Amino acid sequence: MRKTAFLTALVASVVLALPAAAADSALMTMFKDMCVGTNAAMAPSLAKADAKGWQALPKEMLAGADFKDMEQFEARYSAEGGGIKMLFAGVGNIDTEWGKTKVNICFVADSMADAEVLLKETQAFAGVQPTAGVGAANQTMWTYVQGPKGNVTAAGMSDADTAKAAKAGTARILLHQKETGLTMVGYAIPRI
Numbered sequence: 001m002r003k004t005a006f007l008t009a010l011v012a013s014v015v016l017a018l019p020a021a022a023a024d025s026a027l028m029t030m031f032k033d034m035c036v037g038t039n040a041a042m043a044p045s046l047a048k049a050d051a052k053g054w055q056a057l058p059k060e061m062l063a064g065a066d067f068k069d070m071e072q073f074e075a076r077y078s079a080e081g082g083g084i085k086m087l088f089a090g091v092g093n094i095d096t097e098w099g100k101t102k103v104n105i106c107f108v109a110d111s112m113a114d115a116e117v118l119l120k121e122t123q124a125f126a127g128v129q130p131t132a133g134v135g136a137a138n139q140t141m142w143t144y145v146q147g148p149k150g151n152v153t154a155a156g157m158s159d160a161d162t163a164k165a166a167k168a169g170t171a172r173i174l175l176h177q178k179e180t181g182l183t184m185v186g187y188a189i190p191r192i
Helices: 002-017 026-036 042-051 115-126 159-168
Strands: 070-080 083-096 099-110 139-147 150-153 171-179 182-190
Touching: 026 042, 026 083, 026 099, 026 115, 026 182, 042 070, 042 083, 042 099, 070 099, 083 182, 115 139, 115 171, 115 182, 139 159, 159 171
Parallel strands: none
Antiparallel strands: 070 083, 083 099, 099 182, 139 150, 139 171, 171 182
16 A cells, blocks of 8 residues: 555656746747648638627728738737737639749737747647748748647648648648738648
C-alpha cells in the first residue's frame, strides 16, 4: 500500500513539473473555428459570426482596389472589451502559377491580439517554414499542401503537383499580417 502511495505521489509531482501546453490565443481560436472549421467557405464562416451576434460591416466599406478581385465578400465585426474583432470571408480570384484561380478566402482580425504570439501560433499551425520572397514587410505567408503525414511546403513542388493538390482541395495559402492597430490571420483555399 505504501509503495502505491509513493508511486502515485511521484507521478503527480512529475506531471506538475511538466510545462503546461499553452492554450491558443483568442485570435487563433477564432481562426480555427471560423476559417479552418468551415474550410474557409463563405456562408458557414459568416454564419458562425452571425450566431455570436456580430454585426455586418457596411458593404460600401468593402469597395475599392483592395477588393477588385473579389466575386463575393462580406465582413462581420464585434466591439468587445475596448477592442474590435473582425471576420472577412468571400470568394475571389488570385494569380497563381496555374493562371487566375478561384479561392475561398477567410480572415479573422483582432485589435487587441499580440502579433508576435500569433505569429508563433501561425507558424506552429502551418507546420512548414514560411514561403520566402512573397508578401509585404508586415506579412508572413506559408504555401503548403495538407497530406496524410502532415503539411508539406509547396515551395519546390512542380506546377502539376500543386495543381493536383488544389484540385483535391488540399492546397493552402496561410497569411499572418500586422497592420497598425490590427493583427490578422487567415487563409485562401484554391478551388480549381
